Amino acid sequence: xxxxxxxxxxxxxxxxxxxxxxxxxxxxxxxxxxxxxxxxxxxxxxxxxxxxxxxxxxxxxxxxxxxxxxxxxxxxxxxxxxxxxxxxxxxxxxxxxxxxxxxxxxxxxxxxxxxxxxxxxxxxxxxxxxxxxxxxxxxxxxxxxxxxxxxxxxxxxxxxxxxxxxxxxxxxxxxxxxxxxxxxxxxxxxxxxxxxxxxxxxxxxxxxxxxxxxxxxxxxxxxxxxxxxxxxxxxxxxxxxxxxxxxxxxxxxxxxxxxxxxxxxxxxxxxxxxxxxxxxxxxxxxxxxxxxxxxxxxxxxxxxxxxxxxxxxxxxxxxxxxxxxxxxxxxxxxxxxxxxxxxxxxxxxxxxxxxxxxxxxxxxxxxxxxxxxxxxxxxxxxxxxxxxxxxxxxxxxxxxxxxxxxxxxxxxxxxxxxxxxxxxxxxxxxxxxxxxxxxxxxxxxxxxxxxxxxxxxxxxxxxxxxxxxxxxxxxxxxxxxxxxxxxxxxxxxxxxxxxxxxxxxxxxxxxxxxxxxxxxxxxxxxxxxxxxxxxxxxxxxxxxxxxxxxxxxxxxxxxxxxxxxxxxxx
Amino acid sequence: xxxxxxxxxxxxxxxxxxxxxxxxxxxxxxxxxxxxxxxxxxxxxxxxxxxxxxxxxxxxxxxxxxxxxxxxxxxxxxxxxxxxxxxxxxxxxxxxxxxxxxxxxxxxxxxxxxxxxxxxxxxxxxxxxxxxxxxxxxxxxxxxxxxxxxxxxxxxxxxxxxxxxxxxxxxxxxxxxxxxxxxx
Numbered sequence: 001x002x003x004x005x006x007x008x009x010x011x012x013x014x015x016x017x018x019x020x021x022x023x024x025x026x027x028x029x030x031x032x033x034x035x036x037x038x039x040x041x042x043x044x045x046x047x048x049x050x051x052x053x054x055x056x057x058x059x060x061x062x063x064x065x066x067x068x069x070x071x072x073x074x075x076x077x078x079x080x081x082x083x084x085x086x087x088x089x090x091x092x093x094x095x096x097x098x099x100x101x102x103x104x105x106x107x108x109x110x111x112x113x114x115x116x117x118x119x120x121x122x123x124x125x126x127x128x129x130x131x132x133x134x135x136x137x138x139x140x141x142x143x144x145x146x147x148x149x150x151x152x153x154x155x156x157x158x159x160x161x162x163x164x165x166x167x168x169x170x171x172x173x174x175x176x177x178x179x180x181x182x183x184x185x186x187x188x189x190x191x192x193x194x195x196x197x198x199x200x201x202x203x204x205x206x207x208x209x210x211x212x213x214x215x216x217x218x219x220x221x222x223x224x225x226x227x228x229x230x231x232x233x234x235x236x237x238x239x240x241x242x243x244x245x246x247x248x249x250x251x252x253x254x255x256x257x258x259x260x261x262x263x264x265x266x267x268x269x270x271x272x273x274x275x276x277x278x279x280x281x282x283x284x285x286x287x288x289x290x291x292x293x294x295x296x297x298x299x300x301x302x303x304x305x306x307x308x309x310x311x312x313x314x315x316x317x318x319x320x321x322x323x324x325x326x327x328x329x330x331x332x333x334x335x336x337x338x339x340x341x342x343x344x345x346x347x348x349x350x351x352x353x354x355x356x357x358x359x360x361x362x363x364x365x366x367x368x369x370x371x372x373x374x375x376x377x378x379x380x381x382x383x384x385x386x387x388x389x390x391x392x393x394x395x396x397x398x399x400x401x402x403x404x405x406x407x408x409x410x411x412x413x414x415x416x417x418x419x420x421x422x423x424x425x426x427x428x429x430x431x432x433x434x435x436x437x438x439x440x441x442x443x444x445x446x447x448x449x450x451x452x453x454x455x456x457x458x459x460x461x462x463x464x465x466x467x468x469x470x471x472x473x474x475x476x477x478x479x480x481x482x483x484x485x486x487x488x489x490x491x492x493x494x495x496x497x498x499x500x501x502x503x504x505x506x507x508x509x510x511x512x513x514x515x516x517x518x519x520x521x522x523x524x525x526x527x528x529x530x531x532x533x534x535x536x537x538x539x540x541x542x543x544x545x546x547x548x549x550x551x552x553x554x555x556x557x558x559x560x561x562x563x564x565x566x567x568x569x570x
Numbered sequence: 571x572x573x574x575x576x577x578x579x580x581x582x583x584x585x586x587x588x589x590x591x592x593x594x595x596x597x598x599x600x601x602x603x604x605x606x607x608x609x610x611x612x613x614x615x616x617x618x619x620x621x622x623x624x625x626x627x628x629x630x631x632x633x634x635x636x637x638x639x640x641x642x643x644x645x646x647x648x649x650x651x652x653x654x655x656x657x658x659x660x661x662x663x664x665x666x667x668x669x670x671x672x673x674x675x676x677x678x679x680x681x682x683x684x685x686x687x688x689x690x691x692x693x694x695x696x697x698x699x700x701x702x703x704x705x706x707x708x709x710x711x712x713x714x715x716x717x718x719x720x721x722x723x724x725x726x727x728x729x730x731x732x733x734x735x736x737x738x739x740x741x742x743x744x745x746x747x748x749x750x751x752x753x754x
Contacts, residue, residue, distance in 0.1 A: 121588060122595045126638040129584075146638060304632035308625050318632075 005133030006035035006164040009097065012140035014039055015172070018068050020428055021097075022046055022055040026072025027112060029099030031164040044428065044457055047449035049076050051421035053083020053154075054447070056094040058385060058425030060087070061408045062433070064216075066147050067094045067425060073101055074112030077158070078119065082415060084154045085123040089412025090239060091216060093152035095143045103131040103160040117158050125153035133166035138175045145177035151303040152216060190307075191315030193327045196274075196298050199315060200230060201333040203272035203296070205340045208234040209255065209284075212411070213277015213301060214243035219322035220404050223276060224248060226325050231337045233344060235263045237278050238396055239411040246380070246400035252344065256284035257546045258393040261555055262347035264546065267292050268553045269343070275299045277321045280310040281412065286552035300324045361513050367391055367466045367536045371398040373516045374436065374464060377524070382434040383408065383426055387419035387443035389473040391466035393542040395438045417446030420463070424450060427459050434462075434524070441467040441493045451503045454529045462523045463531040465496055468538045476541045480556065496533035507531040572601060573627040574651070574723050577616040577634060578608065578642035585639045589616060592633055598622055602655075602720035613641065617722045646725055653723040657694050657701045662712035664688035671711055678704045689714055 003011060009032055013021070020042040025033045036043060046052040049071040056067030071077055077098040087094045101110040117127045126146045128139040136159060143155040200206060214223050220243055227234050227250045234244050235255040244251045253260040255267060264286075267273065273295045278284070280299075285291045288310060297313035299306075300321055307316035317324055371394050374382075380400050386392045386409040401407050408426055410418040419439040427435045444465050454461055466472075475489040500507025506526045510519045510533065523530035543558035579585045586605055593600050602619040620630065627645055634643045663671040664687065675682055675692055678700065684691035694704055698721065705716065 117584070118587075121591050125636070142638075303636070305629055305636060307628075307632070309629060312625070 002167045002169055003133075004031070004035060004165060004167050005130075005136045005159065006032040007038070008133065008137040008168065008170050009140060009159065009164070010036055010039040010041060011170070012137040012175070013041070013068065016066070016141065016144045018066075020044060020059070021068040021070050022052040022059075022425065023070030023097075024049050024052060024072070024076060026074075026076045026099065028073035028101055028161050029070065029076070029097075029164075030072075031161060032070070032097070032099065032159070035164075043070075044424070044453065046421070046453050048447065049079035050083050050417065051424075051447055051450045051453065053080045053087065053094065053096060054415075054418050054421035055425035055428070056096070057083060057087045057090075057092045057418075058408055058422030059429040060092045060094055060152075060425075061090075061422070062383060062405055062426035062429040064218075064405070065093075065429070066144055067092075067429075068097065069094060070097045072099045072112065073116070073158075074114045076112075077116035078114055080156075081119060081123070082413075082417075084120055084156065086410050086413045086415040086418060087154040088123045088125070090410065091152050091212060092154070093147040094154045095140070095147050096154065096156040097140075098156060098158045099164070100129065100158045100160045102162045104162070106131075106160070116156065120156050123154070124156050127156040128158065130157060130159045130163050132168075133163050134168035134170070136163060136168075137170045137172070138177075141175050142177040151301075191298065191317050193331070195315045196317065197328055197331045199272055199296050199298055200232075200274065200328070201331075201335075204337065205270045205294075205343070206230065206232045206272040206274060206337070207266055207270040207295075208232050209237070209267075209273055209275045209278050210234050210240045210243050211237045211276065211278025212239035212243075213321045214240055215404050217277060217302065217321040219277070219325055220244070222322055222325040222329065224250075225329060226274075226332060229329065229332045229334055231335065231341070232274070233266065233341070235259070235267065237281070237284055237411075238409065240278060241396060241407045242401040242404050245402045247402060254396050256281075257286070257548075258397070258542050258544065259284070259546075260397075261544045261557070262344060262349075264544075264552045264555060265347050266344050268294070270295045273297045275301075275311075275313070276325070277301060279303075279306045282310070282548075285310065286546045286550055286554075290551040292552075363512075364537050365511060365513050365516070365534065366540055367394045367468070367534070368398050369513055370464065370466065370516055370534045370536065371395050371438065374438070374520055375399040377517060377520045378434060378436065382406070382436045383430065384436045384438055385409070385419050385423035385426055386437075387439040388414045388416045389440045389443060389471070390468075390476065390540075390542050391438055391440045391472070393473075394466070397542075399438075416440075416443040419443060420447050420454075421450045423461050423463075424454050424457070424459060427454075427461050428457070435460075437461060437463040439463065439465055440472060441465055441469065441496075442471045442491050444496075445491075445493055448499075451499075451505070451529065451531075455503055455505060459529060460527060461529055462526075463529065464520075465531065465533050466536055467493070467496065467533050468536050468540070469493075470538060472540075473542070475539070476545075479539070479541065480545070481547070496531060500529075500531040503529070505529040505531060507533065509533040509535060511535045571621070571623070571647075573620050573622060573630075573645060573647045574653070574721065575616075575618045575620070575631065575634070576642075576644045576646050576723065576725075577618055577640060579614050579616060579637075580639040580641065581607070581612050581614040582639055585614070586616075588637050588639060589618070589634070592637060593618075593620065593630075596630070596633055598626065598630055604720045604722050606722075617720070619721055644725075646723055650726045651723045652726060653697055653721050654695055655698050655701055655721050656719040657705075658683075658717050659692045659694065659705065659708060659713065660715040661690055661692060661708050662688060662714060663690045667711050671708065674704070674707055680704060
């Protein structure tokens with residue numbers, strides 16, 4: 001039966017298992033929107049196309065399935081750019097469908113024409129310009145294959161209006177994607193299982209560095225087993241949080257710029273780093289010249305291009321993480337490594353027993369208290385979606401994530417405005433999960449129109465605005481490195497509780513620590529969107545901090561006496 | 571050092587842009603890039619020369635493989651190859667100079683392909699060194715215009731830079747089913 005190009009589009013999407021798309025209609029995508037009504041697709045109308053891409057991203061991160069965003073040509077497509085770049089940096093599988101002007105008009109500067117395949121070329125895994133109806137289905141199917149295979153990432157399919165409208169015959173049997181196999185031996189110098197095992201079993205002070213790849217490859221169990229078998233402690237990256245339960249006895253916590261002091265010191269003292277599904281980003285290594293000089297290094301990543309990119313390693317393995325670790329497991333020895341664990345315990349001091357809830361209330365409301373209360377009151381079971389900045393780091397430090405994919409945050413690109421739309425995507429992907437947005441007052445104001453999207457969709461999500469009246473992380477850098485010259489960081493905002501009222505949702509402002517619990521519990525009881533405006537201490541900073549480019553072990557520590565201890569040893 | 575890559579790509583619109591953009595995006599400098607058809611229909615071959623170190627070359631190869639239209643990458647730097655560059659050189663040659671230029675053309679086994687009253691156009695094929703050297707000796711006569719194709723390279727002997735598609739597919743399927751990068 002002949003289909004129009006846009007029918008082929010929806011048919012292909014449905015065949016890929018798509019039930020929901022996030023989008024915004026417009027001229028060049030109108031035929032597709034009209035055809036959509038004939039297919040079992042839930043369309044979430046966003047308020048800005050950037051939101052659509054973040055929602056698709058949040059959907060993908062919450063489930064591992066491919067998220068889909070739809071927009072029209074020109075400004076609709078260019079508004080997607082930030083979201084696409086965000087997904088690219090964090091290896092999130094999304095497919096963006098954009099309308100394009102008619103193929104005869106391409107290159108003529110027609111109304112709402114833009115070269116979106118050219119614009120997104122460096123920020124997509126691949127993109128397609130489809131000008132014929134018969135090419136729609138194969139392009140869509142290949143797009144899903146590309147987005148979800150290997151190291152996941154965004155793919156864009158730009159479809160001209162005439163390709164949407166023309167009719168064609170689709171033979172579904174032949175539209176299966178056929179991507180090239182990469183030769184396994186394409187790059188010399190790749191390490192073997194034996195190389196890795198030899199280093200692991202010989203190491204006295206090994207440390208596993210677990211990244212986002214643990215979740216992307218579904219290797220959560222294997223990583224824990226590797227650690228348990230060899231008594232090897234684990235440090236996690238920001239995006240690796242949740243891959244290993246926070247309460248796991250071998251999980252030391254987060255590494256990097258705002259990582260735990262003992263974790264960074266342990267990295268510097270280790271004699272073997274086993275880097276699994278992480279990419280030695282500058283935010284986790286600090287100064288590369290002084291990074292982990294005592295350590296041999298094993299690096300496993302599915303993306304060969306990450307191997308030996310930032311850090312030279314002894315054993316480089318380009319392979320799916322789960323497969324690689326499974327190959328190791330039978331041969332991993334079980335030394336107790338007592339001295340190493342004793343050394344780490346020493347580095348930790350008695351900070352393991354710290355409980356900031358036990359600190360006396362000095363009348364100030366600190367973000368760390370809010371996050372810690374939120375963790376306690378949600379039993380650590382919420383899916384928390386954070387934005388970018390101080391609140392993001394506090395969340396990473398004080399919310400103890402026990403389950404995989406329970407922290408969704410923009411890591412690589414550091415995209416402010418990510419949290420609210422990504423949370424909408426996550427909630428739609430996992431309707432039974434309790435979803436909390438933790439967001440600063442700056443980032444929230446970037447994409448707050450998506451509140452209307454959440455309301456229109458009748459979503460039950462909770463929003464905690466960590467409101468300090470500053471672009472806090474930038475202010476912190478100004479405090480530390482620019483002599484407190486607060487250039488353009490004080491930021492005002494609306495009365496967020498009243499704003500909530502205007503959107504027809506429940507909202508409350510909280511200024512005192514004793515009011516946090518009731519606000520959180522009340523928000524949880526709300527059926528729809530609930531918003532809490534936590535007016536926290538304005539000039540608090542995130543500690544510890546490795547200044548950009550500094551040695552990893554040279555951290556700025558919280559000055560004492562301090563209202564919050566960073567470690568009890570301070 | 572200079573690395574030479576033979577890159578097999580789908581012959582589709584925009585592929586050259588994708589490859590060139592990758593070099594730009596990853597801050598590699600292209601010394602030379604040529605592209606043309608191959609013996610296989612639908613497949614083009616690029617010869618890319620790039621100045622980078624061993625690690626850079628490997629990362630470049632890995633990054634090239636991440637481009638969907640790239641079928642095959644071979645770093646042929648260390649292999650015995652035949653490399654050729656073609657140049658067209660327009661040089662001033664009036665009066666006495668003309669005979670001298672013609673002699674040089676003979677010495678270099680180049681060819682005169684166009685003659686006008688006060689200039690000659692010379693065609694030469696060879697390694698970059700040979701062409702550079704010819705340019706040096708012609709320079710005193712006055713170079714009016716010059717164009718070069720950039721290097722094309724081929725591995726010596728009966729081996730191809732990359733095995734045939736069939737061989738590759740079977741080998742890849744057999745070697746690893748959980749392969750990284752694009753593997754569908």
